[in-house]
Amino acid sequence: MDKQIFEYAPAPESRAVVDIAPSYGLFIDGEFADAADGKVFKTVSPANEEVLSEVAQAGPADVERAVKAARKAFEKWSALPGAERAKYLFRIARLIQERSRELAVLESLDNGKPIKESRDADLPLVAAHFFYYAGWADKLGHAGLGPDPKPLGVAGQVIPWNFPLLMLAWKIAPALACGNTVVLKPAETTPLSALFFADICRQAGLPKGVVNILTGDGSTGAELVAHPDVNKVAFTGSTEVGKAIARTVAGTDKKLTLELGGKAANIVFDDAPLDQAVEGIVNGIFFNQGHVCCAGSRLLVQESVQDEVLDALKRRMATLRVGDPLDKNTDIGAINSAEQLARIKELAAAGEAEGAERWAPACELPGEGYWFAPTLFTGVTQAHRIAREEIFGPVLSVLTFRTPEEAVAKANNTPYGLSAGIWTEKGSRSLWMAGKLRAGVVWSNTFNKFDPASPFGGYKESGFGREGGRHGLEAYLNV
Template identity: 90%
Template sequence: MTNPAITNPAITNPALTNAFEYAPAPESRSVVEIAPSYGLFIDGEFAEAADGKVFKTVSPSSEETLSEVAQAGAEDVDRAVKAARKAFGKWSALPGAERAKYLFRIARIIQERSRELAVLESLDNGKPIRESRDTDLPLVAAHFFYYAGWADKLKYAGYGDNPRPLGVAGQVIPWNFPLLMLAWKIAPALAAGNTVVLKPAETTPLSALFFADVCRQAGLPKGVVNIITGDGSTGAELVAHPGIDKVAFTGSTEVGKAIARTVAGTEKKVTLELGGKAANIVFDDAPIDQAVEGIVGGIFFNQGHVCCAGSRLLVQESIQDELLDALKRRMRTLRVGDPLDKNTDIGAINSAEQLARIRTLADAGEAEGAERWAPECELPTSGYWFAPTLFTGVTQAHRIAREEIFGPVLSVLTFRTPEEAVAKANNTPYGLSAGIWTEKGSRILWMASKLRAGVVWSNTFNKFDPASPFGGYKESGYGREGGRHGLEAYLDV
C-alpha cells in the first residue's frame, strides 16, 4: 500500500504506516489573484519606481516566480515620506473615534478576505496554510480591532492627558510573519494618529501590497499608509530619511545595530525587535506529553522562522532519556511538504540564502561534536527544504547553542538544579523569550523573576495576544509592541 504521507512528501511514523493514511488536502490557489507585476503604493495609488527597477518574488516551495515587484529608490522613498507628511495633518486632527472607524473597517475586511490572504501568505512565505489561516490571519484582524478600541481612549493609556502623535513612522518588517508584523506596526501607529511608510521584506512583499488594496477598500485617506518595496538599500534610505519621526524595525540583530547607528544623534524615536535564542526549560515534574507538544510548537512552528522560537531545550537530567524518546516519536509524525496542503506541519524555508545559513550552522554543530538526529524524510526536489532536526550532547560553547539559526533546529542541553537552569538560560547575548514547564507554581514565579527575557511562558509556548506587550532585552532589542505599551512608541509623551 502506498502512503501519500511519504510520496507527497512528508514525515510519518513507520509504525503508523498501515494504520491510516492522509490524502492530500490542498487549498486552491485560485482563491487569490496575483498580478504579474506590482508598483509602489504611494499617496493612495500604485506607481512604478522612478528608475523603473524591479525584482522578482518567488514561491519558496516551488521556486516559481509569483510576480514582479517595483524596487524603490531614494526618489521613491522621498515621495512616500512627503505623501505621509502631507496626510499627517488631517489624519492626526481627526477625532479618535473617527480614526477607529477606519481601523475597524480594515479589521473586518481582513476577516472577510482572510482566505485570500492566507493562501497568498503561504505561497509567498512558504509557511503551512494551517498556520497562516488559523494563527496569522486571526491575529492580524485582532490587532486592528484591539487598537481601534484605543484610538479614542489615548488619554487613558497612562501617557498624559493629551498625548500627541509623533508624525511619520518609517517601518521595516521581516519575512517570517509578513502580514502579522505589518499589523503590529501599522495598527498602533494609525490609532495614535501617525501616518506610515512601510517597507516589507524583499522575499515576501505580496501580502503587504494586498493590504494596500484593503486600505483603499476601507476608504483610508490617501497618504496615511504608503508601502514601498525593495531590498535592504530601500530600508536604509527610509530609516535615514530626515522626514521620518519614528523608526520601527523587526529583523536581525545585525541590521538593528546598523539602524541604531543611523538614528544616533537624531530626534527619531526607535523600537527594535531583533533576534532570539530562547530557552525552553523542562523540569522533572512536567507533564511529558504536554511539554513535548510545547517543544514541537516552540521550535518547528513556521519552520523555526520565529524570533522567539524555543531553539534551546534545557531538560532536567533525570528525565532526559524519557523526554527525548517521546520527542523523537512526535517528530516522526510531523509532515513536511506542500504549504498549501492542510495536512502539512512544516513548510518550505523562506529563501535559498536562509537555507544555506541553516545548513552551515547544522554542519557546524556536527563538526563541534554534537549528535545530530532527524526523522527519515523524503524532501521535495524543488524549493527550499530542511527536515526537523535536533542535536544532543550540546554545550554552551557550541555555535548552535549561541547563534540564532532561524530554522527547524533544536539544541538540547541538560541541567540538575533550577539555579543551573537559570544560569544556562541567561547565558546568551539575546533576551527575547523563555518557557518553563513544571507543576509547581512557586517554581514558575521564581524562575520567571530570574530569567532575563521579555516574555516568559509557563506550561505553554508561542502564545500571543494583541493586549499583551512583546519585546526583549540585550541584543533582542528595545521597546515593546502590542498592548497599551505598544502605543507609547507612537506618542509624544
C-alpha cells in the first residue's frame, strides 16, 4: 500500500485581533510621551519586512526622566503591604490571560516566532510568572532571605528579542513583588509587546512610575545601566554585552544579574527511548528557530546508536514546516532580523569550510523576510567553530562519545554553562551526569521545560544569578 502524504491547508490566525498604532512613544510615569529629541525608529515584521510601527528612541534625557519617575514612585510602592502589591500583580496576570490571543499574535508579528509557540508556550508562562510572584509578595519574610528583607530601589532591566514578553515577565514580576520600581528597555527589534504591556499596567491601575518602558537601541540600554540612581541591573542577552555591563557596574554598589549565551549539550545514550529523544532534540534546537539561549545546539550521541538516531532525526526534520508565523501549522518561523540571519549564515558556512557535513531537508523558503532552513552538521569536532560558538539559530552540531566520562568531558568543554539534556533509561546515570555537568539547568528525558517556581541561570560565560522560583527574589532584595 502506498504511503499517504497529507498536505496541510493554510490555517492563519487573524491579524484583526491586534490593533497596532502607526507610532508609539515612551512609557514614563504612567503616560506615553515622545522622546525628548524626537528621534524614532521603525519596527518590522521579520516574516515579510513589513513596517509594523514607528517607535520612539529614548535618549539620555528620557532615561533621566524615567529613573526619576521610578525613584519617586518607589517611596509609596515599597511602603505598600505585600498583600496590596500582590493585588496589582494578580490583576496584571489576569489581564494577560484575557488579552493572550491579542498578545500572541502581536509577538509573532514582531518577533517572527510561530503562533502556536507564542500562544501555547510564551503567553501561559508570562501569566504564570505574574501569578507566582504575586503569591510571594506578602511572604518575603518566609523566603529564607532574612526575617524582613527590603527592596533595593530602582531596577534597570534590559531584555532580548527572542522571548520579548516572557523575558519582561521574568524581570518585572519579581521586582514588583519585592517592592522595587522598574525602568525596562526592550530589544530594538521587538518593542511592541512591552508597549502593550504598558497599557496593561494602566488597565490594572498600577500606580504611575512603578513601571516605565524605554524603547531604543543599545545606547539606551547603556545609558540606563550606567545611571547613578539605578540600584539593580538585570540583563538577558549576549555574553559580549553582558561583559560590557559588568565592566560598567564594577566599582558601584549596584546589584547585578546576567543571563547570557549558551552552547548546551543534548546527550543521548544507547539505552535512551530514541523516538522520545528525537522529539527532545528537535524541540531543543528548532523551538523558536533556535533563538534560545539554552538551546540544545550540540547533540552528543553515543556511537553505537549514532546512525539510528540520525536516520530518525532526519526523517523528523523532513516533516517540519517552515513559513508564515501566523499559520497554526508552522513549526519554524522567521529569523528575527537581517543581522541575525547573516550571523547564522556565516557560522554555517564556516562549518562547511572546516570540513563538517551539512544536511537540511528539502525546504521551500518564502521569498520575502528572513529565513533559514533547519540544518544539522555531522562530522563535527570540538575544534569546529559551530561546536564552540553560539549560533542562535536552527543549526545543530552532532558529535559522538563512547563512555559517560567522555560525554561529560565534551559537554563541559565550552566557555558556557547554561543548560544540558540527558537521555537515558537509567536514573542513576542521569543523576551522576547531572552532578558532573557544569550547567545551571539539566533536563532528564526532556528539554526546554520551564516553570516559574524553578530557578534558571548559568555558570561561566552564561552569567550569574538566578531568575524564577524563590531564588529569583534574592536578586531584588537587600539581604
